[in-house]
Amino acid sequence: MRSQRETWADTLTELAATNEEVLVLDGDLGTSTKADVFARRHPDRFLQMGIAEQNMVGVAAGLASMGYVPWLSSFAVFLTHRALDQVRLLVAQPGANVKIGAGYAGLLTGLTGKTHQDVQDLAIMRAMPGMTVLAPGDEFECAAMTRWATDVAGPVYLRLTRDPTPPLFDDTYRFELGRVYPLREGRDALLISTGPQTSRCIEAADLLEVSGISAGVLHVPSIKPVDASAVVAAALGSELLVSVEEHSVLGGLGGLLGEILTTHLPRRLVRIGLEDCWGESAPNDFLLEKHGLSAARITERVMLELQGTPTRRNA
Amino acid sequence: MTKAGAPSPHADLEERARVGRWLVMRTVAASGAGHIGGPMSAMDLLTALYFAVLNIRPDEPDWPDRDRFILSKGHSAIGLYAVMAQRGYFPIDELATFDKGDSRLQGHPDMTRLPGLDASTGSLGQGLAVGVGIALGARLRGRDLRTFVMLGDGECQEGMVWESVAIAARYRLANLVAIVDDNGLQQYGWPAADGPGARDGARDDSRGDRSEPWPRGNLRAVFEGFGWRVLEIDGHDFGAILGACAHAREAGAGKRPTAILAHTVKGRGLSFTEGIHAWHARIPTPDELAAARVELGIDASGEPQ
Numbered sequence: 142m143r144s145q146r147e148t149w150a151d152t153l154t155e156l157a158a159t160n161e162e163v164l165v166l167d168g169d170l171g172t173s174t175k176a177d178v179f180a181r182r183h184p185d186r187f188l189q190m191g192i193a194e195q196n197m198v199g200v201a202a203g204l205a206s207m208g209y210v211p212w213l214s215s216f217a218v219f220l221t222h223r224a225l226d227q228v229r230l231l232v233a234q235p236g237a238n239v240k241i242g243a244g245y246a247g248l249l250t251g252l253t254g255k256t257h258q259d260v261q262d263l264a265i266m267r268a269m270p271g272m273t274v275l276a277p278g279d280e281f282e283c284a285a286m287t288r289w290a291t292d293v294a295g296p297v298y299l300r301l302t303r304d305p306t307p308p309l310f311d312d313t314y315r316f317e318l319g320r321v322y323p324l325r326e327g328r329d330a331l332l333i334s335t336g337p338q339t340s341r342c343i344e345a346a347d348l349l350e351v352s353g354i355s356a357g358v359l360h361v362p363s364i365k366p367v368d369a370s371a372v373v374a375a376a377l378g379s380e381l382l383v384s385v386e387e388h389s390v391l392g393g394l395g396g397l398l399g400e401i402l403t404t405h406l407p408r409r410l411v412r413i414g415l416e417d418c419w420g421e422s423a424p425n426d427f428l429l430e431k432h433g434l435s436a437a438r439i440t441e442r443v444m445l446e447l448q449g450t451p452t453r454r455n456a
Numbered sequence: 457m458t459k460a461g462a463p464s465p466h467a468d469l470e471e472r473a474r475v476g477r478w479l480v481m482r483t484v485a486a487s488g489a490g491h492i493g494g495p496m497s498a499m500d501l502l503t504a505l506y507f508a509v510l511n512i513r514p515d516e517p518d519w520p521d522r523d524r525f526i527l528s529k530g531h532s533a534i535g536l537y538a539v540m541a542q543r544g545y546f547p548i549d550e551l552a553t554f555d556k557g558d559s560r561l562q563g564h565p566d567m568t569r570l571p572g573l574d575a576s577t578g579s580l581g582q583g584l585a586v587g588v589g590i591a592l593g594a595r596l597r598g599r600d601l602r603t604f605v606m607l608g609d610g611e612c613q614e615g616m617v618w619e620s621v622a623i624a625a626r627y628r629l630a631n632l633v634a635i636v637d638d639n640g641l642q643q644y645g646w647p648a649a650d651g652p653g654a655r656d657g658a659r660d661d662s663r664g665d666r667s668e669p670w671p672r673g674n675l676r677a678v679f680e681g682f683g684w685r686v687l688e689i690d691g692h693d694f695g696a697i698l699g700a701c702a703h704a705r706e707a708g709a710g711k712r713p714t715a716i717l718a719h720t721v722k723g724r725g726l727s728f729t730e731g732i733h734a735w736h737a738r739i740p741t742p743d744e745l746a747a748a749r750v751e752l753g754i755d756a757s758g759e760p761q
Contacts, residue, residue, distance in 0.1 A: 188592070191626075196585045196619035203589020206574065207597060211589075226579050227616075231586060235567050235576045 150175035168215035176214035198227035217243035247387035254422030264392025327357030331379035344436035466694035479538035495535025528583025581614025610642030625683035639722035691718030
């Protein structure tokens, strides 16, 4: 098990050996985001921008206009929230070839709490015209997305997580923009997830199987764009659809699925995620339990929903 | 200043700026939208840049070795367009599309629509960061080009400006020039002492003429404190503008970015707009437009030349 941040930094370090346009701009979090790995190997192409994310985004846009492929290194929340207007006007609107390496996204940020957890980033970035939004599920997908984003022209938001993630794929994985991945078949319910939360959904599907419930798992790593007809095709076989994400239930994967289903396949959708609330500094297990994201809590929730029991709100 | 009777050494630039001011007034009046004060204060600087300073090719706007220019104070877009049109980037007639649907001439500059723009701006404080990135990229690429960014003094209230100022100094970007159009007024600002200080024409505001400066301290000292070289000039004196820009361009001048603090007058060029905050974004009435035409020496057709 490797963390996405390590995979991201290693992949860029390797890419930069042959691609002379790759630069990394750091908002003084390189030892956390692992951009320091890149800095040691390619000191001339590592630009320390200091604790000033808004300027960093603008500098990246300028470098992109000179033909470089600048990757930003910071925590997701400081890029999508603090530097939102700069990402909007200097990157997304002009279509600048800037890659947003958004570290420490989601809820599990190493005991740092509400300031550092980004559980609105998908909603924000998804609403931005011109932005590609990706959330890798494991190290293999993360490496493939990092390579893909470096090669493609235009802005990309790459949602990276901090802690090691169990593998969903192997080194034969090839990323295709928009594609969704049915990882498990199931008749009774379909768990639809993104990022490392997908591995917790697979665990939940295992637990449900023990109880005689057949749950499928659909992995959606391309938040924007996404192949809506593939989502609909995967959802056809299940009466109960459950979105599960380390993100607010507003506007992220759950919101995206609601938009697709309302138009193409009106069906009950239960959304698991942060119920419009703030995070806190606490161990990962505590946070996953509290917000209904652990395999055990997902299992419980699916069983309740299948029984037609009224939805239990998170404490 | 030239002696009475002696031809001005910059008569061509003065003529361009005069026409530019007329194009600003005429376009804003026709579109019913836009700004007057800022474009007029920046007009001499913009004219000097596009006609005598920037190494550019209007017929090849994406020429890779061109000097770059970013109008960070994007709300002065019509001033920039009036100059770019005269310089040949697009026909002067196209100014009539300013702020209209599907126009290339957006209310705030949009680089995806109009060739020749090096950034999309309009949200204040952001242009210098892009300029830093271009200057850094030019140096990494070994390209001998200069990047000029124009800011307003009011814009310097945005904290992001100072993030960029610090990083430009850290990376010793001698190929970067920030020009501050220091006209001392902003959209609303603060009242000067009511009563004696209030100027004629500003009486619509019962709390003074809004000429109280923002508490910026000593802007020159702030830039210098960050490690910039600072040149202070009269932003309406073409000799001074050209001299400062030439000085800023000198490669051997050291390893510091240059800030040109250009003292200007908001609404410069018309007796009734100069120094009046209310002209920040006011639309000229037909009478005011007629008065502007006469003051700027444009004939009754309203067509320049």
